[in-house]
Amino acid sequence: MTITESQQPADRQRILSGAKPTADSLHLGNYIGAVRNWAEMQSSYDAVIFIPDLHAVTVDFDPTTLARRTRTVAAQYIAAGIDPEESTFFVQSHVPEHAQLAWALNCITGFGEASRMTQFKDKSAKQGTDSTTLGLFAYPTLMAADILLYQADLVPVGEDQRQHLELTRNLAQRFNTRFGETFTVPEATILRDTAKIYDLQNPTAKMSKTGESVNGTIQLLDDPGVTAKRIKSAVTDDDTEIRFDEQNKPGISNLLTIYSVISGKTIAELEADYAGRMYGHLKVDLADVLVEFVTPLRNRTNELLADPAELDRLLAQGAAKARGIAATTLGTVYDRMGFLPRKQA
Ligand code: TRP
DSSP, X not given: OOGGGGSOOTTSOEEXXXXXXXXXXXXXXXXXXXXHHHHHHTTTSEEEEEEOHHHHTTSOOOHHHHHHHHHHHHHHHHHTTOOTTTSEEEEGGGOTHHHHHHHHHHTTSOHHHHHTOHHHHHHHHHHOGGGOOHHHHTHHHHHHHHHHTTTOSEEEEOGGGHHHHHHHHHHHHHHHHHHOSOOOOOEEEEOOSSOOOBOSSSTTSBOOTTOSOGXXXXXXXXXXXXXXXXXXXXXXXXXXXXXXXXXXXXXXXXXXXXXHHHHOOOHHHHHHHTTTOOHHHXXXXXXXXXXXXXXXXXXXXXXXXXXXXXXXXXXXXXXXHHHHHHHHHHHHHHHHHTOOOOOOO
């Protein structure tokens, strides 16, 4: 039995997560919804955080852009507090075991089962069959491989990934039943209570990388002046009261949420602070607080980007750490599936 080697000590559970490098900068919603939580979890969990670049090529992409984005996002994660010493932080394509385990999982996944994945159905319906790749169809089994290789206990993801997590659990159980206990069956920890950040111009839609208006998004690499301007031109309402009410005052509520997360003050405290004051006051103060928050992040990111050799070194170190775990799991899988051991020549 070799699987114990890839299991973590009983005292620290392993969490694993990642987000595709599909934008030129993380935005505030990514930071608040995901990266901040991962950074916090590093001290109490054995954290595996990675950049799923193999997933990024399942839809149309440009190689130069992909390379640039992967680098930028890596630098931003580190700047935002993902500690490459404390965590296992790496780029997916640097660890070949992901693609290898994905193949094994493809061969125990039903065609019908994969066809029922709603994200695949939505994306392929939009693109049409001719521009939909096999890679997109296999996206969920690659994601299952990402998780199962590391024997992750917990996978913090957004609601949109719930079905993929369910498939991952099914595949783990199926493999274990058919070939013997091999994989930890992971739990999804859907990030429900974390603050949702909305588009500043359209505050009922999530702030997203594909948002219609750039003006609705706070990019963490924007110039401070741009950040301030975006807050000051955020859509509000015709009322005058600064009060949290997502139904009737989505714009103001969103600004209060951002303010609360960045400052650590509760919404109630902020409502009290701004009682009787005008929207403009809230916006000016929030713009200041936000600029103060993003500036060090931006500076640290730019420092890392200015020293590509150092960034490469950190990523290489992360990939080596990751392979230490991944190769052990894959070895067990190959052995259980009846692939001959490859002896030294
Ligand atoms: N599919 C995830 C997303 O779009 C990204 C991802 C790929 C992921 N592999 C993963 C997330 C493994 C968690 C665990 O957000």
